[in-house]
Amino acid sequence: MTTEAAHFEAPRGMRDFYPAEMAVRNAIFDAWVRSARAFGFAQYDACVVESLDLLKRKSGEEIVEQIYAFKDKSDRDLALRPEMTPTLARMIVGRQGQLAFPLKWFAVAQCFRYERMSRGRKREHYQWNLDVVGEACISAEVEVLACACHALSLLGLNAGEVKIHLSSRALLADLLAKAGILPAFHAATFLALDKRGKMEDADIRRLLQESGLDSAAIEAVFRVAGIQSLDQAAAMLGEQTPSLATVQTLFRLANEYDLGAMLVFDIGVVRGLGYYTGVVFEAFDAERKFRALFGGGRYDNLLGDVGGAPMTAVGLGFGDVVIAELLADKGRLTGLQAKLNCAVGYMEDIQQPVARQLVRALRRSGQSVDMALHAEKPKQFFGRVGKGEFKKAIYVGPDDVARGIVRIKNLDDRTEEEKSLSDPVGR
Amino acid sequence: MTTEAAHFEAPRGMRDFYPAEMAVRNAIFDAWVRSARAFGFAQYDACVVESLDLLKRKSGEEIVEQIYAFKDKSDRDLALRPEMTPTLARMIVGRQGQLAFPLKWFAVAQCFRYERMSRGRKREHYQWNLDVVGEACISAEVEVLACACHALSLLGLNAGEVKIHLSSRALLADLLAKAGILPAFHAATFLALDKRGKMEDADIRRLLQESGLDSAAIEAVFRVAGIQSLDQAAAMLGEQTPSLATVQTLFRLANEYDLGAMLVFDIGVVRGLGYYTGVVFEAFDAERKFRALFGGGRYDNLLGDVGGAPMTAVGLGFGDVVIAELLADKGRLTGLQAKLNCAVGYMEDIQQPVARQLVRALRRSGQSVDMALHAEKPKQFFGRVGKGEFKKAIYVGPDDVARGIVRIKNLDDRTEEEKSLSDPVGR
Numbered sequence: 001m002t003t004e005a006a007h008f009e010a011p012r013g014m015r016d017f018y019p020a021e022m023a024v025r026n027a028i029f030d031a032w033v034r035s036a037r038a039f040g041f042a043q044y045d046a047c048v049v050e051s052l053d054l055l056k057r058k059s060g061e062e063i064v065e066q067i068y069a070f071k072d073k074s075d076r077d078l079a080l081r082p083e084m085t086p087t088l089a090r091m092i093v094g095r096q097g098q099l100a101f102p103l104k105w106f107a108v109a110q111c112f113r114y115e116r117m118s119r120g121r122k123r124e125h126y127q128w129n130l131d132v133v134g135e136a137c138i139s140a141e142v143e144v145l146a147c148a149c150h151a152l153s154l155l156g157l158n159a160g161e162v163k164i165h166l167s168s169r170a171l172l173a174d175l176l177a178k179a180g181i182l183p184a185f186h187a188a189t190f191l192a193l194d195k196r197g198k199m200e201d202a203d204i205r206r207l208l209q210e211s212g213l214d215s216a217a218i219e220a221v222f223r224v225a226g227i228q229s230l231d232q233a234a235a236m237l238g239e240q241t242p243s244l245a246t247v248q249t250l251f252r253l254a255n256e257y258d259l260g261a262m263l264v265f266d267i268g269v270v271r272g273l274g275y276y277t278g279v280v281f282e283a284f285d286a287e288r289k290f291r292a293l294f295g296g297g298r299y300d301n302l303l304g305d306v307g308g309a310p311m312t313a314v315g316l317g318f319g320d321v322v323i324a325e326l327l328a329d330k331g332r333l334t335g336l337q338a339k340l341n342c343a344v345g346y347m348e349d350i351q352q353p354v355a356r357q358l359v360r361a362l363r364r365s366g367q368s369v370d371m372a373l374h375a376e377k378p379k380q381f382f383g384r385v386g387k388g389e390f391k392k393a394i395y396v397g398p399d400d401v402a403r404g405i406v407r408i409k410n411l412d413d414r415t416e417e418e419k420s421l422s423d424p425v426g427r
Numbered sequence: 428m429t430t431e432a433a434h435f436e437a438p439r440g441m442r443d444f445y446p447a448e449m450a451v452r453n454a455i456f457d458a459w460v461r462s463a464r465a466f467g468f469a470q471y472d473a474c475v476v477e478s479l480d481l482l483k484r485k486s487g488e489e490i491v492e493q494i495y496a497f498k499d500k501s502d503r504d505l506a507l508r509p510e511m512t513p514t515l516a517r518m519i520v521g522r523q524g525q526l527a528f529p530l531k532w533f534a535v536a537q538c539f540r541y542e543r544m545s546r547g548r549k550r551e552h553y554q555w556n557l558d559v560v561g562e563a564c565i566s567a568e569v570e571v572l573a574c575a576c577h578a579l580s581l582l583g584l585n586a587g588e589v590k591i592h593l594s595s596r597a598l599l600a601d602l603l604a605k606a607g608i609l610p611a612f613h614a615a616t617f618l619a620l621d622k623r624g625k626m627e628d629a630d631i632r633r634l635l636q637e638s639g640l641d642s643a644a645i646e647a648v649f650r651v652a653g654i655q656s657l658d659q660a661a662a663m664l665g666e667q668t669p670s671l672a673t674v675q676t677l678f679r680l681a682n683e684y685d686l687g688a689m690l691v692f693d694i695g696v697v698r699g700l701g702y703y704t705g706v707v708f709e710a711f712d713a714e715r716k717f718r719a720l721f722g723g724g725r726y727d728n729l730l731g732d733v734g735g736a737p738m739t740a741v742g743l744g745f746g747d748v749v750i751a752e753l754l755a756d757k758g759r760l761t762g763l764q765a766k767l768n769c770a771v772g773y774m775e776d777i778q779q780p781v782a783r784q785l786v787r788a789l790r791r792s793g794q795s796v797d798m799a800l801h802a803e804k805p806k807q808f809f810g811r812v813g814k815g816e817f818k819k820a821i822y823v824g825p826d827d828v829a830r831g832i833v834r835i836k837n838l839d840d841r842t843e844e845e846k847s848l849s850d851p852v853g854r
Contacts, residue, residue, distance in 0.1 A: 007734065008521030011505055014474035016518055019532070022470045038790045040767050040797030043449045047441035047551055048475065048537070049495075049507070068476075070497030073541055078438055080476070091443055094435030100814070102800055105446070110475070114500055124474055132800070139779075139800040150790075256783045307434065340467050352566075356683045363465045363577070370467030373529055373559070373566040387527070 013123025023337035032128040035151040036106040052077035058086035080112035093308030101134025131315035165266035166281040170243035179220035194270040294318035341367035345381035346396040440550025450764035459555040462578040463533040479504035485513035507539035520735030528561025558742040592693035593708040597670035606647035621697040721745035768794035772808035
């Protein structure tokens with residue numbers, strides 16, 4: 001790429017959506033919105049500019065370092081939000097007395113992170129947020145997961161192609177406690193375990209050591225992290241705890257939604273954000289070629305922490321970048337740019353009013369129609385409109401006007417049909 | 428409002444969209460997108476973060492003062508875009524060799540301006556941008572205006588309720604030249620005349636004086652600004668000029684689209700942005716209670732100025748704030764929040780699987796369905812779902828399961844129908 005061309009690019013890490021990319025984005029957004037509506041979620045939104053203070057108090061540590069922060073002309077500390085959940089918490093707490101709970105809301109929110117760029121990591125992306133607030137039952141997690149899977153199926157992805165890895169921070173805490181790790185060390189242990197797969201185990205041991213764990217405790221942590229199944233977890237606990245029962249129930253309910261085939265128990269899922277308290281999950285393509293498609297979990301303390309009445313909540317964030325990579329990899333992003341129904345052209349200025357009346361009639365009938373902006377020779381017109389953008393084309397010449405007819409050319413199969421100029425949409 | 432509540436508000440000038448406000452926004456966006464598609468425009472978008480340099484070079488002076496600018500961690504000068512047109516120009520120039528012209532594109536773009544707040548002035552809004560690039564004929568202006576009027580009609584507004592005030596900077600320049608104002612003073616004169624209605628005439632005279640016009644020239648400017656009709660403009664010019672002919676043709680073509688009744692010649696329309704070169708227009712509610720609904724015009728130099736090959740263009744920006752105020756004023760914003768098709772509840776955990784199967788069948792049939800997240804007593808369930816959010820409700824109790832039926836209650840008229848549990852969607 002020449003420097004000249006680079007001059008016309010979007011700022012580093014930001015995306016331009018030319019019509020072809022926009023068609024992909026619209027297909028993804030459409031699957032999100034249709035799924036959320038089918039599941040009875042109500043749409044909300046908020047400005048991408050948020051108060052820095054709210055974000056600092058309520059986002060994960062890693063996120064705070066990556067916030068695009070700036071001051072406005074009144075010296076207010078503002079930021080481009082890195083995630084939607086603190087904003088959701090703020091909005092709910094702001095009207096906590098008037099809203100009816102449990103509440104099911106969704107948003108398609110642009111989020112920004114200043115981070116080093118690699119495949120699938122832009123500095124901005126859109127994220128589908130799906131949250132249930134005010135419901136303690138595990139059925140909230142199930143609805144959220146089922147809705148996300150509905151969106152996957154609308155995008156043509158099935159249970160063989162995506163796996164949802166699921167665990168529970170509450171269960172992990174119980175397991176750590178059972179293994180002798182004091183609760184005071186749990187937060188640091190979660191943070192360290194969340195790095196598994198991204199860091200060498202030796203480095204994770206070092207992190208745990210720095211957090212104050214001795215080598216026996218560190219071995220205990222790794223024994224817990226080595227659990228392969230819910231049965232193993234049950235055996236290690238040696239008793240039925242509420243945290244274990246919750247996860248077991250979730251797997252049972254998931255089967256009622258045919259989610260079972262997609263769901264995998266994975267003690268290694270911890271999530272980086274500090275606010276999760278219960279079930280946590282992350283979805284990946286089955287071949288693990290890409291980063292997480294979506295992730296989420298239960299966060300029972302956030303509303304209270306933000307300053308509202310304590311209230312339980314479950315949420316999911318599903319970004320537009322990784323899903324687009326996966327769909328592209330599977331060849332499912334072709335033909336998304338809808339063809340326009342019809343292009344209308346005309347030979348001489350004198351036919352322009354007739355062509356325009358025709359266009360009005362076609363548009364009124366619900367068709368998408370491009371009206372030529374000046375007179376063209378037939379060759380010029382058909383050359384311009386015959387590049388795959390249109391399904392049909394109508395070219396108005398003096399003979400058509402004299403005969404009172406329109407010739408509708410099907411650009412796919414090159415057939416032509418005649419209709420009356422006075423009733424161009426009729427059969 | 429208490430300080431406590433204020434703490435949970437969006438940053439000053441930024442908007443939260445709770446579901447009720449989101450329904451209004453969606454109705455407006457939907458009219459924009461449907462109209463643009465009916466008229467054959469292709470959708471594009473770009474990140475709201477733009478390079479400050481591009482914006483400084485290409486926006487109006489007033490706008491540059493109001494830009495939300497900031498530096499990223501690599502000391503890049505970035506900004507939240509105040510308008511979409513410079514970004515559009517950048518994107519087109521970046522692929523000028525590959526794109527086919529004339530090109531018709533639209534976007535629904537969030538834009539930011541740091542300005543003093545008053546009614547209808549937020550610091551961010553969404554703007555529908557509709558542009559035709561690479562077409563010199565006045566039919567481009569007509570398509571853009573007709574498309575905007577199509578959106579107005581989808582929103583229930585007719586020609587009696589909105590007026591589009593239209594003029595031409597080229598015509599104004601010819602008139603000023605004829606009145607003896609040298610071209611070197613035209614840009615400053617445009618800027619001064621754009622303030623009419625917002626400033627006293629005495630202040631505008633002072634502005635003109637400061638720009639170097641003597642009092643005879645200032646009187647000449649006001650004579651031109653006092654023109655009431657195209658006929659008067661023609662009389663003052665005393666000859667047929669291309670600029671006059673263009674506007675006359677536009678009015679004739681507009682009649683073919685039934686736009687005539689909405690269109691008013693108004694020499695006072697100049698537009699604040701520096702890049703306009705030809706026809707300019709602004710639409711207002713007929714009673715002039717609100718600020719402009721949309722505005723735009725021809726900008727023939729922008730692509731060249733940005734660094735591309737020179738190319739003619741016409742564009743329109745239509746914000747979401749003023750139209751929402753006008754629709755609210757006319758009482759047209761009721762009933763926009765679509766009811767969900769159905770709420771499903773159940774009495775005891777034992778009926779949950781049956782209820783969930785029912786929900787799956789209804790959702791598969793395309794309905795939007797809320798599934799209860801825990802067992803409820805009938806009174807609790809119907810109290811929760813009977814507040815206008817749902818059209819129908821189904822409550823599954825042990826008797827229903829035993830009899831193999833579902834009772835579907837219509838929440839509007841309180842009627843009830845029975846269907847088979849095995850075929851709840853059938854007739």
